[in-house]
Amino acid sequence: MTDPRQIQLIMELRRQGIDDPRVLDAVERTPRAAFVDEPLAHAAFDNTALPIACGQTISQPFVVAYMTQRLGVQPTHRVLEIGCGSGYQAAVLSPLCRRVYTVERHKPLLKQAEARFKALGLHNVTTKHGDGFKGWPEQAPFDRIILSCAVAKVPESLIEQLKPGGILIAPVGTVPNSDVSARAESFSQQLTKIIRTETGVKEEVLIPVLFVPMLSGLP
Ligand code: SAH
Numbered sequence: 001m002t003d004p005r006q007i008q009l010i011m012e013l014r015r016q017g018i019d020d021p022r023v024l025d026a027v028e029r030t031p032r033a034a035f036v037d038e039p040l041a042h043a044a045f046d047n048t049a050l051p052i053a054c055g056q057t058i059s060q061p062f063v064v065a066y067m068t069q070r071l072g073v074q075p076t077h078r079v080l081e082i083g084c085g086s087g088y089q090a091a092v093l094s095p096l097c098r099r100v101y102t103v104e105r106h107k108p109l110l111k112q113a114e115a116r117f118k119a120l121g122l123h124n125v126t127t128k129h130g131d132g133f134k135g136w137p138e139q140a141p142f143d144r145i146i147l148s149c150a151v152a153k154v155p156e157s158l159i160e161q162l163k164p165g166g167i168l169i170a171p172v173g174t175v176p177n178s179d180v181s182a183r184a185e186s187f188s189q190q191l192t193k194i195i196r197t198e199t200g201v202k203e204e205v206l207i208p209v210l211f212v213p214m215l216s217g218l219p
Contacts, residue, residue, distance in 0.1 A: 005045035082132030083148030087113030175213035
């Protein structure tokens with residue numbers, strides 16, 4: 001039986017405007033407690049971001065659901081995610097599309113995420129240890145691309161890996177540096193939706209968000 005706290009979370013997401021039944025169902029089926037370290041399992045149903053290993057964060061369920069909804073994922077789609085982290089966002093995408101390709105620069109995070117996908121039987125998630133600024137050229141082009149980390153500007157290399165008519169969603173704006181004491185108010189990011197057209201791109205600003213930065217190279 002579904003945990004009552006999970007049902008409460010779904011009701012909260014509905015109140016916050018998530019109304020695509022497929023997205024709500026995907027969130028409901030994804031046990032977030034499996035994506036955080038044991039000491040934080042009690043907080044897994046809270047609608048907040050939480051710390052994970054390597055100084056990173058698992059995104060807030062609302063933001064995961066919102067990005068998933070705005071991505072408009074279809075069952076035939078191949079989706080690229082940059083910033084696998086805990087694997088939670090990829091797991092929510094998994095039942096909604098044909099295949100999720102997810103890239104992470106921290107190897108220990110990726111190993112943990114891979115074990116979670118396996119344990120949950122999410123066989124359509126393919127992982128890669130690497131620098132997301134390069135995307136995944138061998139698997140391109142993608143129907144959808146989602147950045148789970150913030151960029152000052154969406155890299156051209158990623159837009160090039162999107163099919164015409166494809167959608168990319170990314171947090172765009174100033175990014176906190178490695179100084180963990182940096183105050184949240186001192187930077188700002190807007191979730192941005194980019195549609196690749198035959199001749200260029202169309203851009204739409206969605207909502208303010210707060211993500212860890214996309215960093216180049218491997219740690
Ligand atoms: N989708 C994740 C969010 C994790 S936080 C989740 O649901 O838990 C964002 C992640 O992006 C971090 O794990 C960070 O290491 C990763 N990241 C940052 N820059 C990257 C890059 N250039 N390539 C790949 N991953 C990157």
